[in-house]
């Protein structure tokens with residue numbers, strides 16, 4: 001299923017409301033399963049959050065988590081600590097390649113009973129839920145923050161709370177801080193000092209019984225790219241966002257200044273304004289704490305004819321696809337010269353874009369959404385365009401609202 005995007009010019013002013021953060025939603029859905037009195041507003045309508053909700057309410061013994069990484073990791077910890085519940089967690093063929101060994105080993109340290117039913121170190125896994133009484137765990141923190149968040153989310157329901165010692169350089173720190181902040185908001189006490197995180201056990205009711213999810217900043221990145229690739233004076237208003245965000249991808253407001261995009265915070269919205277052209281022919285960003293916007297930024301640079309050097313990309317190879325290889329493949333099709341290493345991407349200045357290139361998306365929603373803004377510069381085809389529903393089911397409808405012209 002492909003979508004043909006025709007070279008477009010978008011309306012000068014548009015307003016878009018984006019669904020709740022997938023990351024915040026999946027954390028709060030797990031906390032709601034532990035504390036049923038918790039009410040959540042503006043839950044994400046993404047596939048990944050729907051999968052999370054279904055798994056938490058299902059009575060099945062085998063749960064298919066499809067492509068949802070946070071759901072797989074968070075649910076592994078949840079079911080490991082759910083006494084008397086035996087489940088098998090499986091997923092897409094890609095999910096069966098996404099490592100979970102660090103989390104399983106950490107849960108084994110707590111006394112959990114988890115085994116691999118196919119390849120060692122990856123889903124599918126079989127879990128025999130138990131009352132976990134041990135509370136000290138050490139785990140590597142340089143592969144995925146999701147393993148750490150998974151443990152933190154169940155910690156307050158453990159008999160003696162949790163003491164987590166993180167080894168090595170911590171990656172995707174904002175996601176750990178998001179988890180801790182949400183725990184604090186509902187009254188669960190935590191500390192985070194010198195690579196050690198402590199969470200107190202909580203047996204009484206929550207302090208706060210209703211939380212509202214902020215809209216998804218990772219989804220907002222595609223509109224930053226669209227405004228950056230549009231004429232000076234273009235404005236797009238996005239709702240509902242706040243200046244003090246829990247989401248690390250809110251760094252977009254700073255990053256896109258380099259592309260001439262100003263962010264004006266007002267009420268529960270952000271106004272993205274193209275105020276000037278890029279002042280420099282080259283940009284450099286360290287994305288260790290915001291890996292999900294790497295694809296967006298690389299494509300913005302291609303569209304603007306800028307050179308870019310992105311670092312801190314070591315987690316990209318174990319996401320929905322190996323995003324470094326996927327980016328190299330698809331950017332080269334468009335005429336780009338690009339070098340990648342284990343954790344960096346260098347895009348050289350590209351003057352001419354090849355027209356009508358069919359962009360493969362590798363079952364990765366962010367490949368489809370990151371490349372769509374190129375339709376402001378040339379005709380482009382996106383393959384398997386429905387992949388966007390993993391995080392943003394209404395993405396194409398919203399692009400149509402902006403004035404993009406396309407045919408399916």
Ligand SMILES: O=C(O)C1=C[C@@H](OP(=O)(O)O)[C@@H](O)[C@H](O)C1
Pocket residue numbers: 022023024070143144145146149171172175291292315319
């Ligand atoms: O905790 C989360 O909600 C997420 C953490 C990040 O993964 P890593 O910590 O593996 O980088 C990010 O890529 C993912 O989209 C969501």
Ligand SMILES: C=C(OP(=O)(O)O)C(=O)O
Pocket residue numbers: 048067068069070071292319320366391
């Ligand atoms: C990596 C992502 O999600 P997950 O790890 O939850 O599959 C993403 O949304 O870019």
